[in-house]
Amino acid sequence: MGTAGKGAWVVPAPAYKEVEGWEGSGDDSPGYRCGHSLTVIAPTKGHGPRLILFGGATAIEAGATSGLPGIRLAGVTNTVHSYDVDKRRWTRLHPAGDPPSPRAAHSAAAVGTMVVFQGGIGPAGHSTDDLYVLDLTNDKFKWHRVVVQGAGPGPRYGHCMDLVAQRYLVSVSGNDGKRVLSDAWALDTAQKPYKWQKLNPDGDRPSARMYGTASARSDGMLLLCGGRDASGTPLSDAYGLLMHTNGQWEWTLAPGISPSPRYQHAAVFVGARLHVTGGVLRGGRAIEGEGAIAVLDTAAGVWLDRNGIVTSRTLKSSNEHDASSDLLRRCRHAAASVGSQIYIYGGLRGGK
Known part of the structure; x- marks a missing residue:
């Protein structure tokens, strides 16, 4: 991770705007959704890049707030929707095979034209620690349960996962129902039989957290950002996890001061910049004003x-209407990037 030298000029974070709303209609549209995942998959022969939306909740129970320890989400689903970036159109998919159980607060990562899902929580409680793969190769949609040998991360929710260096699935933190976790696991997708490895990284290790984000940079660094600790305190730190050529992993605390602590936010890379949107503070209070948007320039x-x-970290209040901040004043949403564009779907606004 780089540092800005003396006198360095850095382009400020951009202003965001809604270019176009693509809600879709009928059964093809995901509709209202929170606690879901949104994952970009590589183009296939018949399609350009697509966003795969899976799971989440379509409603919240009366009286529930996003800041309470329990998820308490109603209407949790396991439906799959595909958004064609070029055609700007949603399509509901009906993959063959046995699907994962309905779940929210799970993690997802793309591996080529496949999406891997892990963990989460649903009406029956914690989802199993099985890995599920949605295979979209050759535009044939099918669910597979991945056979993994040995011990793994175990059932958990509120964790995060991404594909690092186009090879390693790395799962970090979360809640196993008994405690908030600080561990990190890696699965080498290029080596069979598949097995999880519990990592013992060098460096400055992150504290235990849930509802953070983990995003892989193109060069193989994983950025863990924010989250909530066991006491409910939102975190403002960010850590980079990198595997060295000798196979040893190392955590590095990111420099700089983030605009606001947060959890239940979303974060995606565009180039070397990590764009962090939304999230909440202690008690589920939405982040106001300019703090709703932050960018970590990792270069x-x-x-x-x-x-x-x-x-x-002291944010200036303003009486002026800020459409950009209003748009991203949300939590439990999902985000994905395609080229220079960031796609954000769903979430909760103002406790609704």
């Missing part, structure tokens, strides 16, 4: 807002 090693480098 320069600084956090950015629209004014430039962030030097303080």
